[in-house]
Amino acid sequence: MALGKDYRGQDCALARALEIVGERWTLLILRDAFYGVRRFSDFLAHLGLPRAVLSSRLQALVEAGVLAKHGCEYELTERGRELWPALHMLARWGERHFSADGPSRVFEHVACGTRLDPSGSCPSCGGIVPPEEVRMLPVPGRPVGDDPVSRALAEPRRLLDPLRP
Amino acid sequence: MALGKDYRGQDCALARALEIVGERWTLLILRDAFYGVRRFSDFLAHLGLPRAVLSSRLQALVEAGVLAKHGCEYELTERGRELWPALHMLARWGERHFSADGPSRVFEHVACGTRLDPSGSCPSCGGIVPPEEVRMLPVPGRPVGDDPVSRALAEPRRLLDPLRP
DNA sequence: ACGGGTCGGTTCATTGAATGAACTGACCGT
DNA sequence: ACGGTCAGTTCATTCAATGAACCGACCCGT
Structure with missing residues (x-):
């Protein structure tokens, strides 16, 4: 700016x-x-x-x-970490309206494996899911960048888990 | 930018x-x-x-x-209008962490008068409340700007209702 | 019909943030 | 000691944000 x-x-x-x-x-x-x-x-x-x-x-x-x-x-x-729900909502909004090819990643509740709804809540457990309890799953068949981060994000990961061991 | x-x-x-x-x-x-x-x-x-x-x-x-x-x-x-929940969450985050004087406005569900939780849901009805069903109430005792909009927003208003009749 | 005011912009010079490439210095492994 | 990686800083260039001035359309009172 x-x-x-x-x-x-x-x-x-x-x-x-x-x-x-x-x-x-x-x-x-x-x-x-x-x-x-x-x-x-x-x-x-x-x-x-x-x-x-x-x-x-x-x-x-x-x-x-x-x-x-x-x-x-x-x-x-x-x-x-408290920004997670707002970030997730904004991303889902962008996905619904401006991602021509549909989602490139999906997010589920670790505890029950249910996919989160757009507001970041778990439909089966109810309530907003904090990021520590969210797993990100890449959608297969997407182009993967050639940097180490892009390669690591091509695998399912729990949020906040460090990328490097 | x-x-x-x-x-x-x-x-x-x-x-x-x-x-x-x-x-x-x-x-x-x-x-x-x-x-x-x-x-x-x-x-x-x-x-x-x-x-x-x-x-x-x-x-x-x-x-x-x-x-x-x-x-x-x-x-x-x-x-x-679908941006409302994301916008509300971001604002509540800013309010919790960076508004020294506490909230300057509060938001309630028109149907039941319950104050919305930070995620934009109605605690008594459950679920995200769309903006048409939200009423904004200014907190009294705040400085009011001298433009017509600031004066109009010093009164309670339902979201999306046009400012001018 | 004319003049003044408001409304909804566009134009333009200036300022300062974003960019990208080059550079610096600390730390590591050999 | 040497080379490589890492985490930045420095710097010239580019371009968006700013704020003031300008412009045309419309309305209102006379």
């Missing part, structure tokens, strides 16, 4: 949220974090954004308490 | 969604649309963004089928 990333004068919770996660690339960085990406070079290779931007975004997210830096790994905090 | 608003090469529904609603100001414009704002000058006065940016965003949203232009009014389409 250009010229001031803030939304001064808006007495509105949405404006506060967008000042943190509303900049270009930020929500995609967080999506990767939910997929288990933790290292600078992995974000870089998978998202293809400029290094300077990634560095700046990670720093801002750590300052906002959304990510925490442990050594050279960035991990979602509780505050960050 | 600068240099390409798209996220090429991401086979991801979230990237598709962000190409539509991920640019600066866009989600705030849509929030105002849920509050009943429909006219160019009302968006302008309430958000305080440059006219050129508002014009460009409204045009893009119409092209994407999120808004529809009727005469000189912009209205949410069904596709646009």
